[in-house]
Amino acid sequence: MRNFELPGRSPVHAPHGMAATSHPLSSQAAIDVLKSGGNAMDAAVAACAVQCVVEPQSTGIGGDNFCMYSKGGSPDIVAFNGSGKAPSAANVEWFQQQGISFIEQRTPHAITVPSAVDAWCRLIDGHGSKEMGELLQPAINYARNGYPLHSRVAFAFRNNQELLKREQNLADIFMPKGRLPSVGERHFQPRLADTLEKIGRAGRDAFYTGDVAESMVNYLRSVGGLHTLEDFDRVCGNYVEPISTEFRGHNVVECPPNGQGIIALLLLNIMSGVSISDSNPINLERLHTELEACRLAYRSRSVYVADPEYAEVPVSQLLSQEYATRLRGMIDPLKAQEHVPDIRFPRHKDTVYITVVDKDRNCCSFINTLFESFGSGFADPTTGVVFHNRGSGFVVDPSSPNCIAGGKRPLHTIIPGMVTKNDRVVMPFGVMGGQYQAFGHMQFLTRFFDYGMDIQEAMDLPRTMVDPFTGEVEIEGAICGAIMQGLQDRGHNVARAKLPIGGSQAIWIDWQEDMLTGGSDPRKDGCVIGY
Numbered sequence: 001m002r003n004f005e006l007p008g009r010s011p012v013h014a015p016h017g018m019a020a021t022s023h024p025l026s027s028q029a030a031i032d033v034l035k036s037g038g039n040a041m042d043a044a045v046a047a048c049a050v051q052c053v054v055e056p057q058s059t060g061i062g063g064d065n066f067c068m069y070s071k072g073g074s075p076d077i078v079a080f081n082g083s084g085k086a087p088s089a090a091n092v093e094w095f096q097q098q099g100i101s102f103i104e105q106r107t108p109h110a111i112t113v114p115s116a117v118d119a120w121c122r123l124i125d126g127h128g129s130k131e132m133g134e135l136l137q138p139a140i141n142y143a144r145n146g147y148p149l150h151s152r153v154a155f156a157f158r159n160n161q162e163l164l165k166r167e168q169n170l171a172d173i174f175m176p177k178g179r180l181p182s183v184g185e186r187h188f189q190p191r192l193a194d195t196l197e198k199i200g201r202a203g204r205d206a207f208y209t210g211d212v213a214e215s216m217v218n219y220l221r222s223v224g225g226l227h228t229l230e231d232f233d234r235v236c237g238n239y240v241e242p243i244s245t246e247f248r249g250h251n252v253v254e255c256p257p258n259g260q261g262i263i264a265l266l267l268l269n270i271m272s273g274v275s276i277s278d279s280n281p282i283n284l285e286r287l288h289t290e291l292e293a294c295r296l297a298y299r300s301r302s303v304y305v306a307d308p309e310y311a312e313v314p315v316s317q318l319l320s321q322e323y324a325t326r327l328r329g330m331i332d333p334l335k336a337q338e339h340v341p342d343i344r345f346p347r348h349k350d351t352v353y354i355t356v357v358d359k360d361r362n363c364c365s366f367i368n369t370l371f372e373s374f375g376s377g378f379a380d381p382t383t384g385v386v387f388h389n390r391g392s393g394f395v396v397d398p399s400s401p402n403c404i405a406g407g408k409r410p411l412h413t414i415i416p417g418m419v420t421k422n423d424r425v426v427m428p429f430g431v432m433g434g435q436y437q438a439f440g441h442m443q444f445l446t447r448f449f450d451y452g453m454d455i456q457e458a459m460d461l462p463r464t465m466v467d468p469f470t471g472e473v474e475i476e477g478a479i480c481g482a483i484m485q486g487l488q489d490r491g492h493n494v495a496r497a498k499l500p501i502g503g504s505q506a507i508w509i510d511w512q513e514d515m516l517t518g519g520s521d522p523r524k525d526g527c528v529i530g531y
Contacts, residue, residue, distance in 0.1 A: 002457055011456045011517050014530020018516040019043055019356045020505035022058070022432065022526035025147065026050045029138040030356050031529045033130070040356040040364040041069060041127040042135055045120045048368045049139035049196065051352045053189060054147045055525075056174070057156040058432075059352040059368045061195070061207070062375065062385040064112075065119035066255050066367050068242065068416045069127055070425045073361040073509060077418055077425070078127075079255045081409075082119025082237035084112035086391060088406040089226040095396045095404065103394050103404065106163075106377045108225035110389035112410065116368055119237045121204040127362075133200035140200065143193035143384075146186035150525040154183045159499070160373045169379040170386070191384030208232045215382040223378060245269055245319055248449040250426070252441075253418045258307045261415040262318055264441035266297045269324030271446055281451050282479060284486040285333070287464055291473055291492065292331040294439050294466045300327075301438070302468075306401035307409040313401075336491035351414050351437075353430035357507050357516055365416035365428035413437050419445075426509050427455075432524075433502025436465045440502050455506050455519035463501040476501055 002008045012018070017040075019030030029050045030043035038046075044067070052060045065082035090109065095101075103109050124132055149157070157164070157180050164170045164180070173189060174180070181187045198206040206212060213232045220227045244253040245265040252268060254261025270293045277285060304313055317323055330337075351369035369388065376389035393410030395402050402411050413434050419427040431440030440463070447458040462478035474497040475484055488494050500523035507518040507528070518528035 001454065008460060009456050009522060011454050011519050012528035012530050013515060013517050015515055016531050017358045018507050018518050018528060018530035019047060019354070020507055020518045020520045020526070020528040021047050021051065021354045022352050022503050022505065022521065022524035023051050023055050023150065024525060024527050025054050025142065026354065027527050027529045030354070031531060032138070033135065034356070034358050035531065038130045039128065039360065040358040040362040041123055042130045043356040043358065044354050044364040044366040045124055045128065046135040046138060047354050047356070048120070048352065048366060049136050050142060051368070053139050053143045053192065054150070055153055055352060056189070056386060057153065057160060057373045058370060060370050060375070060386045060388070061117050062114045062387040063116045063368055063370045064114065064388060064390055064412070064414070065116040066259060066412070066414055066416050067119065067123055068253065068255065068365040068418050068428070069123070070363040070418065071127070073363060073425045075251070075420045075423050075425065077242050077253055079240050079242045080119060080123055080237055081240045081255065081258070082115045083258060083409050083412050084115040084235065084390060085407050085409050086112050086394065086404055087226040087228065087231045089228070090404055090406050092396055092398055092403050092405065101396050103392055103396065105372045105389045105392045108220055108223045108376065108378060110376045110391040111220065111225060111227070111378065111387045112391045113227065113231050113235050114388060115235050115237055117199060117207040118204050118235045122237055132203055136196050136200040140193050140196045143189040143196060146188045148184050149181045149187055151183050152525040154181070156373055157181070163374060163377055167377045167379070169381045170374060170377065172381065173379060173384060189384055191382065195383045195385060208235055212383050216380050216385060219380040219382070220378070220387070243315060243319065247272055247445065249421065250449070251420045252445065253420060254415055256308070256315065257305045257313045258409045259412045259415050260301055260305060260438045261417070262305060262315060263297050263301045263438040264415060264417070266300060266318055266324060267293055267438060267442035268445065269319070269321060270297065270328050271442060273325065273328050276450050279451070281447050282462060282483070284483050287483065288336070288487060288490055288492070289331060289333070290443065291464060291466050292337060293327070295337055296327040296330060297438070298466070298468050304401065305411055310405060310408050311401035334490060338491070351432045351434065353416070353432050353503070353505055355428040355430060355505050355507050357428065357509060361509060363418065363425045363428045365418050365430055367414045367416045367430055369414045415441065417441055424509070424511055426511070427506055429504070429506035431502055431504040435468055436502045439465055440504065444504055444506070455508050455517055459504045459506070459519050459521045465501055474501060
């Protein structure tokens, strides 16, 4: 239990239903759907649509989606891959001929065909109970009639002010008065409202065919993209078989590659063999071990994880205890590794994660993203759609499993999670923060299970992360200087994190008491709401 004399949050407890998101208006929208008779899937989609309006730097209908869903808390979890594919013409030979050796974040070639809307519609068709038109009404209302800019969102706007000024279409949307809106100021997105209304009336086809698709494709081609109407029309997300590992008597479930959930499971396998020598995880020995495990696991990600339709991904090998034991044995308890893994995937910080549990204990773990803040920086001026930059996960290297190819999915960082025990889901959870997400799953779960922290404390605790590009260790400010120096003495290149590391939400189900307990990360504006 937390010290009530210090700033912090208590977990939220409620008997009937609960929603946890990174924005209060999104959490409220989800609860409104639950109270009106909708289920967890309905609520998650409605909440996500709201966040596509009110947290526009992090997510949007021009992004991608992954989802895990359990009916009634059953361990038979369904997983959906709503990640977009490269345009059919985006082959490595074309990039080589153009002299393009790296797919930058702010380029139309970083825009795979956005697949979030397709995912929402297919998930509602398969598991929802309400019509899409009804579920999109809160988002449409905020986009057309205005929403207040919250503090963390305004912080992100300020951090990306130069991008917004440089890209006229973004400036028209997010700096309509020639300046950034201030905290609490009402902001409008009327063109996005029009697009959402069309989706509400006609479903996915309103986005992937017709005038909306034509406008997006014409715009993307005008800025150098290879996208076609056929690429948009053939978008079709798919259900996939979840993967899992056992950790501390629980089963942790993730989506399979092309996402990095498999690396979260690998990290848990590595840390399962590490002894707990202190009552507080913020100690030198523990953090050193976690950071070294991170280096090793992310090296495996670089070598193996890709779209399984285009590359052989050795899932069973990566999840084997033998492999985890081998990697654990490579950790020197007193010295950091000298050589940084060659990981060629982009930095980013922005995604939204949503979890909802309803009165029937249907559980939804839902994540939607633009990747970099404001995605690729490209926005269609007619539809109001901001495009993601997920194609930055590709490389222009035929020897890499993530070499770009037409119709291929890039390595994805967004990973919804679930935990089961005794043949029931006990916790849908997720961590935002790009590269941090797999490492964040491990940090959150080990702090929760190994150190006995409550669901909120496990999120609140300060975080670390190895930057996979430079090898620099980012450390949040609440970690003391003595620990930083200790890590430096062991060979880590340590620096204070420039931004808060990630975000998270989770809901624990106490089946015996029939009670829900939720937590929401203080690094975002969001909250848990239950009833």
